[in-house]
Amino acid sequence: MLSPRHVLATLMLAAATTPAVAAEHVVRMLNIGSNGTTMVFEPAFVQAEVGDTVRFVPETAGHYVRSLATPSGVSQWNSSEDQPYTVTLEQAGLYFYICPPHLMMGMIGLIQAGPHAANLPAVQASMQAQKGRMYSNTQRVDALLQQVKP
Numbered sequence: 001m002l003s004p005r006h007v008l009a010t011l012m013l014a015a016a017t018t019p020a021v022a023a024e025h026v027v028r029m030l031n032i033g034s035n036g037t038t039m040v041f042e043p044a045f046v047q048a049e050v051g052d053t054v055r056f057v058p059e060t061a062g063h064y065v066r067s068l069a070t071p072s073g074v075s076q077w078n079s080s081e082d083q084p085y086t087v088t089l090e091q092a093g094l095y096f097y098i099c100p101p102h103l104m105m106g107m108i109g110l111i112q113a114g115p116h117a118a119n120l121p122a123v124q125a126s127m128q129a130q131k132g133r134m135y136s137n138t139q140r141v142d143a144l145l146q147q148v149k150p
């Protein structure tokens, strides 16, 4: 027989070890963002926790999402055009992704999972390298990197 005190202690232990409910972050893929700029992921920077999901929703035609730099052990994403796509952030760190047909217009995004960005140097290098392929909105690279919590 378990004493009431034992039951209470067990419940408290369970509450302390049960992870918080994972959040779902929605990133819209748009021809025109709410601030009037063209070809955007909105929001382009997402601060998340490990275990959260990010759902990419194409609201205008012609977009998809491909990861270019992710924490080690994460398989790369490559969604189908015009289809919603959900990823689970299984590792802490930074996830850099693009919309391949609109990379030249700066359609890029960045996710940070957890408080530490262990893979920042690799992600920074990947993002800076993409600048050379962009004809417009190159300032988005630095704007995204400035939001990272190192």
Ligand SMILES: [Cu+2]
Pocket: 029, 039, 062, 063, 064, 099, 100, 101, 102, 107
């Ligand atoms: Cu696009």
